[in-house]
Amino acid sequence: MVVITGASGQLGRLVIEALLEKLPADEIVAAVRNPDKVADLAARGIQVRLADYDQPATLAAAFNGADKLLLISASEVGRRVPQHRAVIEAAKAAGIRLLAYTSLLHADTSPLQLAVEHQETEKLIQASGLPAVILRNGWYTENYMAGIPAALQYGVVLGSAGQGRIASAARADYAAAAAAVLLQENQAGLIYELAGEASYTLSELADEIARQSGQAVVYQDLPESEFKAALLEAGLPDFLATLLAESDVGASKGGLFDDGRQLSALIGRPSTTLAQSVRLALS
Known part of the structure; x- marks a missing residue:
């Protein structure tokens, strides 16, 4: 049991x-x-x-x-x-x-x-x-997919991850x-x-949203405090805004990257790609 x-x-x-x-x-x-x-x-x-x-x-x-x-x-x-x-x-x-x-x-x-x-x-x-x-x-990956409606509305993906690669x-x-x-x-x-088989930066995430939606979307990198303020303004509770902003900064330091492919080996198939997740979110 x-x-x-x-x-x-x-x-x-x-x-x-x-x-x-x-x-x-x-x-x-x-x-x-x-x-x-x-x-x-x-x-x-x-x-x-x-x-x-x-x-x-x-x-x-x-x-x-x-x-x-x-x-x-x-x-x-x-x-x-x-x-x-x-x-x-x-x-x-x-x-x-x-x-x-x-x-x-x-x-x-x-x-x-x-x-x-x-x-x-x-x-x-x-x-x-x-x-x-x-x-x-x-x-x-769903952590970022939740932000797609706002990205389409304002034409921008906000974050503090710099060029850190994210293997979600x-x-x-x-x-x-x-x-x-x-x-x-x-x-x-x-x-x-x-972790996911492939990784991406938030700039590449913005590019993928733009490619699939046909709308202009770019990535804007912000200091942690400004990103948290933007999340609060969007209506997120303080604890969640803090968590996401801190995690983005961690991503900029390599905290969300791994290329060992243990996940795909364990499940016996490739992990879900960023393109697949964006497609599902847009649908």
Whole structure:
């Protein structure tokens, strides 16, 4: 039996869909804070269990009888470490045979501020003694696709990444990788650096949007503070604007680049290209 935490989120749902191609529904557990959000999964025969990172008592029941557990990193930046600690402790108490954790690309050396909580979580996992595999996910291409409407409206892609190359992949690619690891044996102790096969700069992203849309779109590189201000003006909450601006600066330092192609090797196919993602976003 395989437990997926954060199963109501975008990545969690995609992991479950990938697992359903190989596992019976009743061998998959969707562990969620709000079971009502995954009533559709329950209707398909998937076990739905309450699992609130902030209520450790719920985790023991959620993990009961499971062999493998995917800990999808919590969404509340700044609160992840205690939340992850609760999951790790519950997993150990439940006798989980393999814990998989979605970390960040090159988390141990990443220049991104976002890496700090992932570094701490990886240390907690190592100290726990649990058999574990670390999935260091790179950037989701969807993070940039969300900005396409604004890019078309104003004719500009804003950022602070300079000429840093970004080896992103689609969320579905990372989900397929997580499912592949959970379905294989002998994964304990492995660390995967997962990123797209091809990389691009934000200038090249702007060029691709322009090519496919037929509209003029250029990239404008901004200081971090100005980029954050632009994101705030666009209506993003402060924590998200800060995260995106800091991550762009990290990208300028190589923090979102990797050319090891471990992702495509793991999923047995090329990762989704930038052109494919832009095409889907425009459609």
